[in-house]
Amino acid sequence: MEDEATRLRLVCVAAETFAELGWRDAAVVQVCARSGVDASDFYRLYDGVDDFFVSMYAARADELVASTIAALNEVILSVREGSLVDARDATRAVTRVFAAGALDRTWWILTTEYSLRAVRHPEVATSYIAARQEMRKGLGQAVRHALEMAGLDELVDSDRLVQLATAVHRGALADHFLEPGQVTLEDLDHLAWLALIDALT
């Protein structure tokens, strides 16, 4: 119980700290100082800074998968109830979820910093890559389920759709934060999902 509270205190300040100071300078000691947690407690709970990041990432990924499932379920429900729903409505619902979860500058900076770390030091990146794959697997299952409900599962390769859509999303985010106002993230995502579904069918 107390461990849960400690974890929460660390997570609450960590993203901000890393985003502000950069991966290198925002050492564990900084995060501990700002959250009032003893370094020895940090190292009892986590294997190190990489383990800590991946556990934060996995928690966010679980949230994203859960909200995607919820958004898709709503679409499925609307179809069953006979409300008019076409592919455009369905993809709009999904991209709204993606956009809502994404418009967090701090989180974008943190994950981009960590991607750089992972590319520079592939030896520490194994669990991050596993967490990314786990997230895509979760999204793939949710999308496949929705496509089954729509009778489209034979036509669209849901894993490939998710792989492409998450890549588009990542690129759109960079443009969004670099040139605010130039790109509307949700529109870009939406167009990409529609286009990808089109191209993959």
Added chain:
Amino acid sequence: MEDEATRLRLVCVAAETFAELGWRDAAVVQVCARSGVDASDFYRLYDGVDDFFVSMYAARADELVASTIAALNEVILSVREGSLVDARDATRAVTRVFAAGALDRTWWILTTEYSLRAVRHPEVATSYIAARQEMRKGLGQAVRHALEMAGLDELVDSDRLVQLATAVHRGALADHFLEPGQVTLEDLDHLAWLALIDALT
């Protein structure tokens, strides 16, 4: 003439140095030391480290635009000569250029580092953003010209196509370097271009 040689010496070591040490630690002094250039010469040639980066970026962007134009001209020529060319061939030619210029890990690390800097410090990012827009403008003109030749320019918004395609490309690159082998950059780009042309028409 001598200034040109000095610039070249700086540029040759700069990308590697920044990629290896990170934006923060690879200060101008490091780049100068490694290239044997006096810091006073650096500051005579460039307004500072941001000006230096943007001038490297703009040079690469010019190359990318030039090779895209060349690739598109080849496609246009094949069409005129009556060789069978469909949209798939045309986009394949363009994405080959994108992929060839992109599979440079050092450059990806450097531009990603700089994107983080630009998002953290928008006040230094103005000329970087202008250079990005200039590149998209160049690509847009090349694509528009090719679409005119193909009689498709009324159907496709070339600026929007380029905006989306460069965003896709940026996201695909991150996946490519993080999970080598999982994503084939050229395939992903190609699928995206086809899909985008489809969706935008």
